[in-house]
Amino acid sequence: MAKKPLLAAMKKYRLDHVYPLHTPGHKGGRGADPDLRSLMGTKALEADVSLMEELDDIHHPEGCILDAERMAAALYGSDRCFLGVNGTTGLIHGMLLGSLLPGDKILVPRNSHRSVLGGLILAGLRPVYLMPDWDPEWRLLLQVTPEQVATALDADPDIRAVFLTTPNYFGLAADTEAIARVAHQHGALLLVDEAHGPHLGFSDRLPESAMECGADAAAQSTHKITGAMTQCSLLQVSYRRIRPESMEKAMSLVTTTSPNYLLMGSLDAARAQLAERGHEMAEESLHAAQILRNELKKIPQLPVLSDQLIGKGGVKAVDGGKVTILTGPLGLTGPEAADALRAEGIAVELVDEDHVLFLVTYADDREAFVRVAERIRQVLERNRRPERVLVPSEPYRTLPRQRMAPREAFFAPHHPVPFEEAEGRVCGESISFYPPGIPLIMPGEEIDGALLHFCRRMQERGLKVSGPRDVSLQQIEVIEE
Ligand SMILES: Cc1ncc(COP(=O)(O)O)c(C=O)c1O
Numbered sequence: 001m002a003k004k005p006l007l008a009a010m011k012k013y014r015l016d017h018v019y020p021l022h023t024p025g026h027k028g029g030r031g032a033d034p035d036l037r038s039l040m041g042t043k044a045l046e047a048d049v050s051l052m053e054e055l056d057d058i059h060h061p062e063g064c065i066l067d068a069e070r071m072a073a074a075l076y077g078s079d080r081c082f083l084g085v086n087g088t089t090g091l092i093h094g095m096l097l098g099s100l101l102p103g104d105k106i107l108v109p110r111n112s113h114r115s116v117l118g119g120l121i122l123a124g125l126r127p128v129y130l131m132p133d134w135d136p137e138w139r140l141l142l143q144v145t146p147e148q149v150a151t152a153l154d155a156d157p158d159i160r161a162v163f164l165t166t167p168n169y170f171g172l173a174a175d176t177e178a179i180a181r182v183a184h185q186h187g188a189l190l191l192v193d194e195a196h197g198p199h200l201g202f203s204d205r206l207p208e209s210a211m212e213c214g215a216d217a218a219a220q221s222t223h224k225i226t227g228a229m230t231q232c233s234l235l236q237v238s239y240r241r242i243r244p245e246s247m248e249k250a251m252s253l254v255t256t257t258s259p260n261y262l263l264m265g266s267l268d269a270a271r272a273q274l275a276e277r278g279h280e281m282a283e284e285s286l287h288a289a290q291i292l293r294n295e296l297k298k299i300p301q302l303p304v305l306s307d308q309l310i311g312k313g314g315v316k317a318v319d320g321g322k323v324t325i326l327t328g329p330l331g332l333t334g335p336e337a338a339d340a341l342r343a344e345g346i347a348v349e350l351v352d353e354d355h356v357l358f359l360v361t362y363a364d365d366r367e368a369f370v371r372v373a374e375r376i377r378q379v380l381e382r383n384r385r386p387e388r389v390l391v392p393s394e395p396y397r398t399l400p401r402q403r404m405a406p407r408e409a410f411f412a413p414h415h416p417v418p419f420e421e422a423e424g425r426v427c428g429e430s431i432s433f434y435p436p437g438i439p440l441i442m443p444g445e446e447i448d449g450a451l452l453h454f455c456r457r458m459q460e461r462g463l464k465v466s467g468p469r470d471v472s473l474q475q476i477e478v479i480e481e
Pocket of ligand 1: 087088089090112113115165168169193196221231233435436437
């Protein structure tokens with residue numbers, strides 16, 4: 001059985017073994033609210049241990065945390081792995097802060113999650129944006145190509161890093177190896193948002209992992225697809241081109257001084273699980289996804305994504321564990337299909353204007369999942385409206401004019417104006433629809449009429465805005481001019 005040094009230290013130091021004159025204040029659950037106690041159970045609250053010497057220090061790991069991080073680094077083939085208890089968001093902030101200097105330029109494809117914006121602001125970076133291709137049939141953003149990256153780096157030799165999100169939410173993976181080569185040939189780092197890829201590299205049927213492809217760092221949401229608790233992620237770093245002192249300093253800066261040991265313990269456990277049976281787990285998730293895909297394919301005219309987009313617009317491989325359907329041919333918008341499923345007790349991972357994404361993992365590979373798949377098919381068949389013709393929206397794929405760097409815009413005075421009157425103004429905030437949480441506009445960029453129109457259209461289709469202060473979009477913050 002794979003070792004779990006952090007979990008073992010926690011088990012040894014349980015609050016029922018000592019009288020705790022230290023944090024947390026609930027003292028092993030003794031003082032916890034009864035509802036919290038009944039939800040979590042006394043065991044979990046007893047295991048909510050704190051900063052004792054035998055439990056190590058995440059800021060200067062020398063004991064069980066160091067062992068857990070070393071084992072995770074070895075598993076993913078990195079020089080250093082950091083445990084992250086503030087999601088991949090926190091790790092992306094640390095990754096950018098630790099590998100670049102204020103004022104550095106970074107190439108950022110415009111399919112990046114909003115967490116990159118925090119990193120740009122904190123590190124004071126100057127983004128140069130690239131727009132990936134769009135597939136009109138599947139109505140999905142694809143990946144940037146190595147050629148696009150090379151052209152951008154040739155055009156601006158000051159770019160110090162390439163940021164890449166691969167695989168994306170829908171499981172579409174870029175040609176990371178070729179992009180790493182291009183970046184390194186130009187003296188730039190490759191920093192990867194691998195939020196959707198903590199399981200990569202454990203099966204030949206999955207895309208290769210970022211570190212295997214030569215990335216300099218990769219932030220992985222261990223909680224999204226593998227066995228860690230929500231919020232738990234790992235940052236993998238290669239110290240070939242990144243200075244260890246800078247990264248250690250940056251990660252300490254963005255990390256709480258009171259990390260939750262239940263969360264860190266779950267990262268240790270998830271790593272051990274992958275070390276022991278990562279291949280099996282990857283195969284199980286692909287198997288379960290295929291069960292659902294086969295069931296959905298029985299619905300006439302329903303497009304079910306598998307590997308159709310490989311070779312298109314920078315997509316090199318696909319994670320078959322993600323099952324995406326295009327809902328338009330059913331006569332349903334994405335939110336309508338998701339609502340129908342929710343009413344029957346099925347909650348899905350992602351909904352956009354005309355897609356529903358079912359996240360399937362190793363935990364679904366069991367007999368009961370066949371019945372879940374059947375139920376999903378039945379609900380969609382029952383709710384389909386073949387007579388209804390939905391006209392899909394034009395995607396908003398403009399690269400807005402950048403008038404200020406994100407950090408400058410973040411701190412600049414701004415005020416709200418009516419949304420409909422904002423055309424031509426410099427935006428003081430970011431707007432995304434969540435999920436997937438990809439900003440359409442970032443602070444410091446000029447608002448155009450097409451953006452306003454697109455946002456209204458998405459709202460009409462029942463999609464939720466994320467980012468701006470006023471999520472109803474009656475008003476929008478603009479920079480004072
Ligand atoms: C591509 C991508 N990157 C980063 C994140 C942020 O991850 P976390 O929620 O772990 O902070 C997400 C979250 O959905 C994401 O989809």
